Amino acid sequence: MAKIIPGKSGSKKDVITLKASTLFRKKGFSATSMRDIAESIGVEAPSLYNHIQSKNEILKDICFRIARLFMGYLEEVESGTQSNLSKTESIIRFHISLMTEEYESVYIADHEWKHLPEPFLSDFKNQRRNYRSRLAAILQKGIDDKEISKVNSHVAVLTILSAISGMESWQRSGKKIDAKLLEEDMIKILIEGLRNK
């Protein structure tokens, strides 16, 4: 009866992914059923299978799209010529902006990836590890140049990424704080915390 109408979002698969993202973020991947997703679109559950292969595929698509975005930007920054502290700031800003623009997907890639089936789980974890150690390498260079204060670079990466990832709890909570202010204050705390004095 009802029909999946692709909006500006693109294909019907995209509509499903979008609606599923909202639910995965709100209730978690495991607690979200295919019937939940179908209902939020206004369709019966089996109809979804005309457009997707499985529930897992939706999760996989979300996680790897986000991973690709982050990895792409990291590569851009790596080949740049700015100082390492400034490279770090660029990456933090990218994380924050992606978090504000696509926080449902970013949240899922951050918190629900553990439900990926193999071999995607291993692949994702590798990409994650790779990303973090390359970010740590940038920080380490900054530390060696005495531009960044002497801390364990992996701890610094952890601190940065976690701080940003927690933005989602603000995103949900009704935007009492202006997005730009949030970004600037968070940058201030993190960058001043890292800067060598």
Place this chain on the structure above:
Amino acid sequence: MAKIIPGKSGSKKDVITLKASTLFRKKGFSATSMRDIAESIGVEAPSLYNHIQSKNEILKDICFRIARLFMGYLEEVESGTQSNLSKTESIIRFHISLMTEEYESVYIADHEWKHLPEPFLSDFKNQRRNYRSRLAAILQKGIDDKEISKVNSHVAVLTILSAISGMESWQRSGKKIDAKLLEEDMIKILIEGLRNK
């Protein structure tokens, strides 16, 4: 056949809660079945109901115990006479130490509370909000005293709590970094990021 043997942990209910915590953290609350919990103890699922009321009760116990610990420490600090930056540091240190000592439970209280059934969900969210705004109040006083740099206090709270909450991903990853080093470096970044210059 097998029997639930209460170790040093206390009652049999405590054993169940402990084993459940490990699974809830590893697989998530929804993806963990009562059979999973039972198996990890070496017992059949229905036997668990001699000691607990429901799966939800386990989650409730975990979340509220952690909430009580944090709230208790906050009250202690609030009534202290140290500077506000130093109060903040105490609280950060408490968070970090609880995270290293009881990271499974802390992780669950941090990430799985959304699966609490009403009215516990509302109660928990209220406590959470209350805790955060009281922590923000401490920071605000520090800002007014020009001891802490001028940032939005709620953003600062968010940054601090999220940074610490991310420690769990290190906890899991095989402790390559020494716990004390992690604590000191994280404190360094956060406190130097907050200190007024």
Place this chain on the structure above:
DNA sequence: GTAAAAAACTAATAAGTGTTAGTTTTGGAA
């Protein structure tokens, strides 16, 4: 050693899971 209480067991329930099969409806092109 025996009685009572605690805690395990098996069997079963009703509801929910992702997904498939087979069928009907829909929308666009000829």
Place this chain on the structure above:
DNA sequence: TTCCAAAACTAACACTTATTAGTTTTTTAC
């Protein structure tokens, strides 16, 4: 109008879910 493919539908599958009922085993207390 007719035809065809896309995409919806209903019915059903095999399985898993939390939990209950009823029973047997184990532990505790005397």
